[in-house]
Amino acid sequence: MLSECLLTDRVAIVTGAGQGIGAATAALLARAGATVLIGELDAEQAESVAGSIRAAGYKCEAHGVDVTSPNRVRELAAYALARHGRIDVLVNNAGYYGKVPTLEMDDASMDRMMAVNYKGVQHCCQAALPAMIARGCGSIVNVASMAGIKGSSSQASHYAASKGAVIALTRSLAAEFGPRGVRINAVAPGQVDTQLFRASIKERPERLPGIVEAIPLRRLGQPEDIARAILFLASDLAGFVTGQVLSVCGGRLLA
Template sequence: MRFQDQVVVVTGAARGIGFAAAQLFAREGAHVVVNDLHAQAVEQAVRALQDAGGRARGLPADAGDEGAVRAAVAHVVAECGHIDVLVNNAGIMVRAAAEELDSAAWRRGMAVNLDAVFHWSQAVATASMIPRRRGAIVNVASLAGLVAIPNGAAYVASKHGVVGLTKALAVDWGRYNIRVNALCPGMTWTDLSKKDQERDPGMFIERERRIPLGHAAQPQEQAEAILFLASAAASAVHGLIMNVDGGNLAMSSGSSLPRAR
């Protein structure tokens, strides 16, 4: 198994891509620490992982609260001894036209989507990875970390920040054998995207038409990429920004897709 007996912390792991990653890590022998905001959701995710035969424990904490993050990391290290892999997956979508975006929504988006990535990474690195001279960090950004989306100024800015932070940490921490990479998911069928589709099905039909592969990704497909970046198979992969988007970024010219013959 690729992660036998490794301690893996996944933030935002109660659902969606984070939960899919937690499932795969558990199947690969890891001891998975599930972090999310709400204790009940964390408990349900942990129970599901354990029922499937995995080893998991819960860690409810607000990823956007620096004090809570540092306390959570200290707790994991005290209980487990070390942390081998950190997946910074927690994030929120803030939707508003830029001219209508209030400062509170802007700050919350930055706190959860960008600040949390730094605080988790710094806390895990200093408490475990730097002293042990090894570790892997995978930051989940977004295709919106590479291109813009409408009415998403806070989200786009924060996810671009994650991409830049990933490169900076890769440069700073390579000397400690800590690999830092980022995943930029394109359109993915999580519970949140399905709810959005119910509100505006036409928009999602049009979005899928613009994907060269012709369909959105499933959470497990994004999770597989996360596990690759965290695994020994990617031992020389460092500072990579990987988009998993069905070719969406390659089609960012605005042209129409060619028709099948």
């Protein structure tokens, strides 16, 4: 299959790949030929994902990394360069979601949201970009959200704002680093069946049928749906694509 050689001999870092969209992305990028380095807060989860990817015959390493720590992120990038000689792909997937009514939202809630979802992406880009610029090529894919485009009405205005920041960052970096050979794009998932999504509806699970009904394709996304879009943007198939936000939401943005 074409997808099995899209990333042959490439080195890819995927953050937050201990479960959900990140785990599916790490597995797909590895199947496409990349050596995948997982940077994940939960080192045990990361090792479990990496171990199952290796057991299937592909290349994957797990690293305990908190993307809110610029030092730890720089160490991972330095390790990738020293051990593997290059960084071709960075997928900024690590993310956090929480609900707080807007009128009760304090600075600590806003700071935590921005620290992981926006600053974490900025740290990882800053760490990986020098290696990409030095070789005159590279691809960064940021995982934003439909909420970053249309906003959120479910007590998550800070989450929506953090993802809006990721979209603005994506476009800004694409303009800044395109001339140096680096492409930077984003995917904007709709509702995807992961722990994060399940937690977001746990207080009112009866909402699920209505959520699905509002999606033109009449199903939740699966982590693999997002992983395939990320693989496209990460690979040379998207060689003339930069600064774009690809919505992967089953048409929900139309509804």
